[in-house]
Amino acid sequence: MAAFLSFHCHSLPLSSETPLVKSSSSTTTTTVSAALSATESAATTAKLGNINNPIEIETYTCLTLLEECNTMSELKQIHAQMLRNGLFFDEFAAAKIVSFSALEDSGSLDYALLVFTRIPNPTIFTCNSMIRGFTNKNLPKKALHFYEHMITHDLFPDRFTFPSLFKSCGSLDEGRMLHCHCTKFGFSCDCYVQNTLMKMYASCGCLISARKVFDKMENKNIVSWATMIGAYAEWDQPIEALKVFERMEIENVRPNEISLVNVLTACARARDLEVAKRVHGIIEDLGIGYHLVLMTALMDVYCKCGCVSLAREIFDELPDKNLYCWNIMIKGYVEDSEYEAALLLFREMQLKGVKGDKVTMVSLLLSCTHLGALELGKWLHMHIEKMDIAVDVALGTALVDMYAKCGCIESALRVFQEMRERDVMTWTALIVGLAMTGQGETALDFFHEMQMSGLKPDAITFVGVLAACSHAGLVDEGISHFNSMRNVYGIKPSIEHFGCMVDILGRAGEIAKAEELIKEMPMAPDIFVLGGLLGACRIHGDLEAAERTAKRLLELDSERGGTYVLLSNIYSSLGKWEEAKAIRDLMVKRKIKKPPGCSLIEIEGIVYEFTRGDLTNPHSSKIYEMLDDMICRLKHAGYVPDKSEVLFDLDEEEKENAISLHSEKLAIAFGLISTSPGTPIRVVKNLRVCGDCHTATKFISKVYNREIIVRDRNRFHHFKDGYCSCKDFW
DNA sequence: GTAGGGTTAG
Numbered sequence: 001m002a003a004f005l006s007f008h009c010h011s012l013p014l015s016s017e018t019p020l021v022k023s024s025s026s027t028t029t030t031t032v033s034a035a036l037s038a039t040e041s042a043a044t045t046a047k048l049g050n051i052n053n054p055i056e057i058e059t060y061t062c063l064t065l066l067e068e069c070n071t072m073s074e075l076k077q078i079h080a081q082m083l084r085n086g087l088f089f090d091e092f093a094a095a096k097i098v099s100f101s102a103l104e105d106s107g108s109l110d111y112a113l114l115v116f117t118r119i120p121n122p123t124i125f126t127c128n129s130m131i132r133g134f135t136n137k138n139l140p141k142k143a144l145h146f147y148e149h150m151i152t153h154d155l156f157p158d159r160f161t162f163p164s165l166f167k168s169c170g171s172l173d174e175g176r177m178l179h180c181h182c183t184k185f186g187f188s189c190d191c192y193v194q195n196t197l198m199k200m201y202a203s204c205g206c207l208i209s210a211r212k213v214f215d216k217m218e219n220k221n222i223v224s225w226a227t228m229i230g231a232y233a234e235w236d237q238p239i240e241a242l243k244v245f246e247r248m249e250i251e252n253v254r255p256n257e258i259s260l261v262n263v264l265t266a267c268a269r270a271r272d273l274e275v276a277k278r279v280h281g282i283i284e285d286l287g288i289g290y291h292l293v294l295m296t297a298l299m300d301v302y303c304k305c306g307c308v309s310l311a312r313e314i315f316d317e318l319p320d321k322n323l324y325c326w327n328i329m330i331k332g333y334v335e336d337s338e339y340e341a342a343l344l345l346f347r348e349m350q351l352k353g354v355k356g357d358k359v360t361m362v363s364l365l366l367s368c369t370h371l372g373a374l375e376l377g378k379w380l381h382m383h384i385e386k387m388d389i390a391v392d393v394a395l396g397t398a399l400v401d402m403y404a405k406c407g408c409i410e411s412a413l414r415v416f417q418e419m420r421e422r423d424v425m426t427w428t429a430l431i432v433g434l435a436m437t438g439q440g441e442t443a444l445d446f447f448h449e450m451q452m453s454g455l456k457p458d459a460i461t462f463v464g465v466l467a468a469c470s471h472a473g474l475v476d477e478g479i480s481h482f483n484s485m486r487n488v489y490g491i492k493p494s495i496e497h498f499g500c501m502v503d504i505l506g507r508a509g510e511i512a513k514a515e516e517l518i519k520e521m522p523m524a525p526d527i528f529v530l531g532g533l534l535g536a537c538r539i540h541g542d543l544e545a546a547e548r549t550a551k552r553l554l555e556l557d558s559e560r561g562g563t564y565v566l567l568s569n570i571y572s573s574l575g576k577w578e579e580a581k582a583i584r585d586l587m588v589k590r591k592i593k594k595p596p597g598c599s600l601i602e603i604e605g606i607v608y609e610f611t612r613g614d615l616t617n618p619h620s621s622k623i624y625e626m627l628d629d630m631i632c633r634l635k636h637a638g639y640v641p642d643k644s645e646v647l648f649d650l651d652e653e654e655k656e657n658a659i660s661l662h663s664e665k666l667a668i669a670f671g672l673i674s675t676s677p678g679t680p681i682r683v684v685k686n687l688r689v690c691g692d693c694h695t696a697t698k699f700i701s702k703v704y705n706r707e708i709i710v711r712d713r714n715r716f717h718h719f720k721d722g723y724c725s726c727k728d729f730w
Numbered sequence: 731g732t733a734g735g736g737t738t739a740g
Contacts, residue, residue, distance in 0.1 A: 226731080230731075257731075258731045259731090260731090261731040261732060262731065264731095264732080265731085265732075268732095293732045294731085294732080296732040296733085297731080297732045297733095298732090299732085300732070300733070322732090323733085324732050324734095325732085325733095327733050327734080327735085328732080328733055331733070331734090331735080357734090357735095358734090358735070359733065359734050359735045360735090361735085362734090362735040362736060363735070365735095365736085366736080392735095392736095393736075394734090394735050394736040395735075395736075397735095397736040397737065398735075398736045398737095400736085400737090401736070401737065423736090423737095424737075425736055425737040426736080426737075427737085428737040428738080429736075429737045430737090431737085432737065432738070432739085433737095436739090458737090460737055460738050461738090462738090463737095463738040464737080464738070464739080466739075467738085467739045467740085470739075470740090471739095496738060496739065497739090499739060499740055500738095500739055500740080502740085503739070527740090528739075528740045529740080530740095532739080532740045533740095535740075688740095713740085714739070714740060715739090715740095
């Protein structure tokens with residue numbers, strides 16, 4: 001207690017000093033004094049008359065007016081009256097003045113405090129009003145000081161004192177001391193007090209204490225259950241939350257909306273679809289009518305559990321949607337990789353006149369990033385500026401990432417430079433972006449700058465750094481960063497880092513060293529590590545290592561089409577047609593399919609998708625005309641189709657046709673006819689670019705004098721004047 | 731009492 005009372009104490013006289021104005025008589029009528037506030041509302045004037053034309057007021061009228069009072073101006077006039085007629089010295093009436101000033105929205109805490117100091121013998125009721133006032137107006141320190149002073153003046157708390165005090169607790173220490181007081185004064189078995197006590201422990205993050213209070217409660221009400229469930233949900237212990245809910249069901253406690261919202265929050269965190277569906281049933285069984293928050297929480301669980309269409313059904317039936325609803329639904333689509341749907345929903349949101357916030361923007365930018373939709377991304381950036389949405393670290397990072405992954409590294413850099421605050425993620429996004437565009441050296445410069453700025457790189461930053469080394473062919477730097485990761489930053493290399501190292505060594509032709517590293521790794525290699533090695537074997541034509549690696553890869557995942565294709569391509573590129581055919585036959589025998597290649601191109605804000613030999617585009621006939629013209633002009637410039645990567649057993653002419661119909665060629669042809677000369681063409685591909693398309697695109701960039709930026713599964717190819725930024729390594 | 735966002739290569 002002594003420690004608790006050691007706060008610095010402001011002077012808060014609970015004195016019996018002479019009030020400012022003393023009653024001069026005990027008459028029951030008087031006139032409105034000249035001390036009235038100058039600002040009078042029309043309503044007050046009607047009730048009380050104005051300053052120059054006072055009317056007489058009786059005490060009982062005063063009390064009635066006090067009940068109906070709406071503004072401070074009215075209150076001050078009534079207060080003045082009460083001072084004249086002596087009513088102020090009535091305990092109940094004075095308490096009313098304090099409680100109005102302290103608790104009403106239109107009130108004034110300063111005034112309440114001033115009045116309080118003039119009350120000769122304040123009661124605990126008045127003190128509680130003050131404490132509640134301080135708490136409600138978010139002045140927790142003042143609430144606690146007031147309480148402290150109150151008890152030193154022998155005014156003792158009642159059961160209404162503690163709930164506000166618990167709400168004003170700033171630390172667990174304060175909370176524990178108040179808990180002691182509460183027990184000492186004998187209120188620790190009051191249900192309301194116990195609920196707020198639980199809430200206090202929960203908001204201090206002390207769930208064990210909250211649970212102790214909960215377990216000790218003899219008379220739990222629905223608020224107790226809801227609070228306990230909410231506490232666990234909030235502090236990311238959803239399983240515990242659901243266990244409490246289960247007990248609540250066993251004890252046949254009828255849930256209310258709030259308790260169900262908390263249960264759903266726990267379901268969302270635990271990804272527990274089953275309980276969520278049960279709650280959905282309960283909502284219907286209990287006949288809880290339409291309840292926006294409850295429906296929103298339910299939508300969120302469905303989204304998080306991958307049932308986006310169920311969420312959408314609820315969403316469509318909501319008569320009034322707030323920003324929560326829109327953001328949850330948009331995020332749901334993004335998480336479900338339905339990026340177009342997310343963007344479409346945003347259009348709908350705009351048509352309804354609902355403004356998005358920064359969370360909405362992050363989700364939408366993420367969609368653009370995945371789709372490679374630079375124009376839409378740019379538009380969103382403008383929209384963010386137009387709508388005055390503050391670009392904070394997360395939104396800025398999303399912008400940097402979007403620009404970088406849409407192949408516009410200059411804009412990514414510009415956003416990065418303009419950001420006021422950057423954290424590890426921001427730097428990492430830029431480093432990875434630079435690495436993907438083949439600007440490995442610049443990426444490493446930024447990595448250096450990041451370290452200079454005092455930020456500590458994390459494991460993900462190092463993935464970017466090593467990728468940069470790999471793309472730039474910087475073997476020694478790669479090894480040195482790999483070592484510093486452990487030695488300087490104490491980050492244990494994970495399989496991702498080993499994968500990058502295998503890639504660095506493999507690209508440099510150090511296949512044996514790469515194989516050695518895989519042997520020494522503390523973990524078993526996964527398909528990505530071995531896939532990287534197999535890719536390196538392809539580049540360097542190392543057949544033996546390729547066969548070894550492919551064998552291990554097929555042991556790990558015999559369903560993976562890419563492995564068969566890569567091995568078959570390696571055979572055919574070395575002229576080993578028999579072996580190549582054997583692999584392809586094996587694929588047919590095992591009924592293994594390669595995922596279909598698909599290319600996206602954005603024209604005037606619309607994303608068009610092409611698959612091999614696609615005829616679904618409305619401009620197909622023009623596209624194929626262009627394609628013929630293109631191939632013809634390329635051949636004229638020296639292009640020779642490379643048919644070694646054709647999977648099917650076709651004759652030579654068919655092979656040539658098969659590769660000329662690759663989705664990226666179609667997308668580029670569409671880009672050429674749909675944009676004005678000189679405009680860069682940007683294509684996003686879901687797989688790696690094939691060797692022939694890579695060669696062809698180099699020729700296109702020269703023949704048609706266009707920059708072509710192709711984002712494939714792993715990186716960017718920036719084609720210009722017949723060259724590619726990947727330096728033919730990918 | 732409902733969301734709360736951004737960085738991982740191959």
